[in-house]
Amino acid sequence: MSVKDNLNTIKSELPEGVTLVAVSKTKPNEDILEAYEAGQRIFGENKVQEMVQKWEDLPKDIEWHMIGHLQRNKVKYMAEFVSLIHGVDSPRLLKEINKQAKKHDRIIPCLLQIHIAEEDTKFGLDKTELDELINSEAFKAMENIKIVGLMGMATFIDNKNQVRKEFAHLKSMFDDLTTKLTGITTLSMGMSGDYGIAIEEGSNMVRVGSSIFGARNYS
Numbered sequence: 001m002s003v004k005d006n007l008n009t010i011k012s013e014l015p016e017g018v019t020l021v022a023v024s025k026t027k028p029n030e031d032i033l034e035a036y037e038a039g040q041r042i043f044g045e046n047k048v049q050e051m052v053q054k055w056e057d058l059p060k061d062i063e064w065h066m067i068g069h070l071q072r073n074k075v076k077y078m079a080e081f082v083s084l085i086h087g088v089d090s091p092r093l094l095k096e097i098n099k100q101a102k103k104h105d106r107i108i109p110c111l112l113q114i115h116i117a118e119e120d121t122k123f124g125l126d127k128t129e130l131d132e133l134i135n136s137e138a139f140k141a142m143e144n145i146k147i148v149g150l151m152g153m154a155t156f157i158d159n160k161n162q163v164r165k166e167f168a169h170l171k172s173m174f175d176d177l178t179t180k181l182t183g184i185t186t187l188s189m190g191m192s193g194d195y196g197i198a199i200e201e202g203s204n205m206v207r208v209g210s211s212i213f214g215a216r217n218y219s
């Protein structure tokens, strides 16, 4: 199967209203262009340098999403062009995004990453940290970021009930957030292995890599 075939198959399965982020990390420009020619415009990367390079090389109407864990000192390299940052997991990171966005006279849309998995290795805020952040004076004063929703990653296991439970938990936090902030639209959950469950549990943005581009080779 080609990238184009994979993409079209997945797109035909997605319900209306679910946005597909094609996760192109580690993949060459020619693969991205194949997806682009097939109509895909939103791509996800998890390393800032790699995303900057691809942004420079590829068509300018691509929307680049930063989906990975983000270090504060890297924000400045992408503040000019990034369309959505999925993995905001601390007030300090949000503050830095706000600062860099201001330099470019932009408002950068962000998702707060919530820790829903059982593994300790995954990043994200818990419910208390989320509430503290959105209630803080510092947050209310940030004029160059816009929180548009939440992102989460389920535990990497075969137990579908566990994965479903974690996504349902994130959906309930998302629903709660819509009552507390305006402009909350986006719930980013689901990857190649679990996006079907994620959509059943209320996801409206899925981040799919290997099912489109094939397995990644990190060597």
Ligand SMILES: *Cc1c(COP(=O)(O)O)cnc(C)c1O
Pocket (backbone or CB within 6 Å): 023, 025, 046, 067, 068, 153, 190, 191, 192, 193, 207, 208, 209, 210, 211
């Ligand atoms: C790599 C990655 C994905 C895509 O993973 P696949 O299993 O290849 O679909 C989705 N989300 C995040 C945060 C990732 O780092």
